[in-house]
Amino acid sequence: MIKAVRGTRDLLPPETALWNFVESAARDVFRAYNFQEIRTPIFEATELFARGVGEETDIVAKEMYTWEDRGRAASDSGQSLTLRPEATAGIVRAYIEHKLWDRGLNKLYCIGPMFRRERPQKGRYRQFYQIDAEVIGPASAGSDSPARDAEVLEMLATLLDRLGISDWNLELNSVGTPADRVQFNAALRKALEPLVAQMCTDCQRRAVTNPLRVFDCKVPEDQPIIDTLPRITQFLGEDSRKHFDAVQEILTRVGVSFRINERLVRGLDYYTRTAFEFTHGALGAQNAILGGGRYDGLSEALGGPAAPGIGFAIGEDRLVMSLKETAEGVVRKPDVYVAPLGAGMNGEAAKLARELRHHDVVVELGDDAFRLKKSFEAATKAGAKYILIVGENEVKADAFALKNLATGEQVSVPRGELAQRIQG
RNA sequence: GUGGGAAUAGCUCAACUGGCAGAGCACCGGACUGUGGCUCCGACGGUUGCGGGUUCGAUUCCCGUUUCCCACCCCA
Structure with missing residues (x-):
């Protein structure tokens, strides 16, 4: 038997109705915010x-589905292609390719x-x-x-509430500009140097490869040490700090609750300044239901003009x-089961x-x-509200x-009068 | 990529220390000729994930492998 390959799955009815429920709620909410x-x-x-996304990220370094797409002719040299591991890079590529800056502010969404x-x-x-x-x-x-950051976050709160997911938590942080992070990283490495020998092996590795990730550590013994480390907040430039303050102020004003998490770091290189996650219990270790943040330098990194942006990805699964x-x-169950009765009644x-x-x-x-x-049994099984019998007597009487x-x-x-009667 | 658990009918699960592979539900048919649900009866349903080994005999023990689950890693 040929089975769905590892890590993929079929979504079957009736569960697909739940997916449609989520997607149409998202589309409705996005429309209200003019996305x-x-x-x-x-x-x-x-x-x-x-x-x-960044060469050094786990996503690019070891998780991408990449293949060499061979050319079909001498003039067609072939190239390395990759199944998209995330959406933002492709959207920013399209922004640059189609000169979408001519439209001013773009508010876009994508499901897939x-x-x-x-x-x-x-x-x-x-x-x-x-x-x-x-x-x-x-x-x-x-x-x-910062109004855009707050708008996006408030929109997400609205969407989750509308879906009936009430027990979410918004965790918010600012990871600063790349310049802020260079300073922070240097300070972090310096602070870790005398301490790292006492920490877990994962942290010892992180201290070398990506000191920011030390903040992700869950080993209890390491927590007191981590608490003594410098925080990104101390290294935010004046602009980043003001921006972050403004985001918080608007959120408070519109009544979206959040928690500052100075240890929140994100795994994609393009994030700058505002970074956030919405988490939910009952998801096990994968408790992040969605995440996102600013990527003010991404367009330029891809060869485009300066184009600050903020976005998020919801894990639909x-x-x-x-x-x-x-x-x-x-x-949605059938309103009515139409039961032809007697040979030749299928047409009627x-x-x-x-x-x-x-x-x-x-x-x-x-x-x-x-x-x-059997028609009655089928109608009941299908969950129909009504059954409509189409037999010789009925056709004769109309x-x-x-x-x-x-x-x-x-x-x-x-x-x-049938349609009205059934719907009424 | 690392560590642990699991895999038996469409689904949820049994099967003692190695001894004829079972139940409930679902599905199909009948009781019941143009009136369902409830009930009763019957039928169908399996290479016990796959491959090898030990054994007179393996769902059971051993080895390998695949997939899923849990955790790590990382992320949505």
Whole structure:
């Protein structure tokens, strides 16, 4: 038997109804904030992610699905391509390619699969889905403003609340500008030097490769040491600090609760200044339901003009997992089961079903080979509200037996009144 | 990439120390000819993840392997 490959999975009904529930809620909320959809390719030139996400990140260094796409002709040299591991780089590429700065501020969202070759776990798949949104444009259009950061965060709070996910936590930090981080990193290395020998092996490695990640350490014995380390906050430049203060002020004003987490660091190189995560319990070790932040230098790193931006990625798989709503609760069941009765009635039933469907009635259609008892069983199993019998008597009278399957009430309804009766 | 647990019918799970692979639910049919749910009866359903080994005999013990789960790492 051929099975879905490791780390991928089929989403089957009725669970897919939950995914549609999430996606349509997201689209509704995005519309209210004037975000518009962008769709970028699922694979891109490998170089885009290497330069955008960062060569040194785990994503680029060891998790990408990359292959050499061979040329088909002498003039076509072939190139290294990669399945997108995240959405932002592709969107910024499109921003540059189509000169979207001519439109001023761009508020874009994108929903689709991403690919990372990690060891699968609950809430972590090799093909997974993200709901992604970005605000990007020239600084003159306000893309730089703390108002945009706050707007994005408030929008996320609205979306989660609307989905019925009430017990989320917003963790907020500023990781400063690249210049701020150079200073911070140097200070961190210096502070770690005399202490690192007492720390766990992971931290000893991090201290060399990426000192920021020491803050991620969960080993209890290391915590007192980590508490003594310098904090990024102490190294923020005047602009970064003011920006961060302004974001917090607006959030407080609009009533979105958050927690400053000075230890929040992010694994993609492009993040600057505001960085955030929304977490949720009951997700196990993968407790981050979404994450994001500013990437003020990304466009320039990709060869474009200065274009500050802020965005986030929601882990849709994890979002669906943390939903209280059940698939049964959001799936739309048939309004009516149309039951052809007696040989040759399929045509009449199909005609009636067509009329009802044109009135936006959800119709399940039976088969005239079924005995009436079997039609009733099928209607009940399908969860239909009504069953509509299309037999010889009914066709002759042009009025049909309509039975409410819950109450057992049965009436004869003229053809023209059926849709209204079923929907009412 | 590292460490641990698990894998038996479509689903949830049994099967003593190695001795004929089972139940509930679901599905299909019947009781019941144009009236469902409830009930009763019946049928279907398996290379016990895969490959090898030990044994008279392996779902059971051993080795390998794959996948899933948990944790690390990292991230959404």
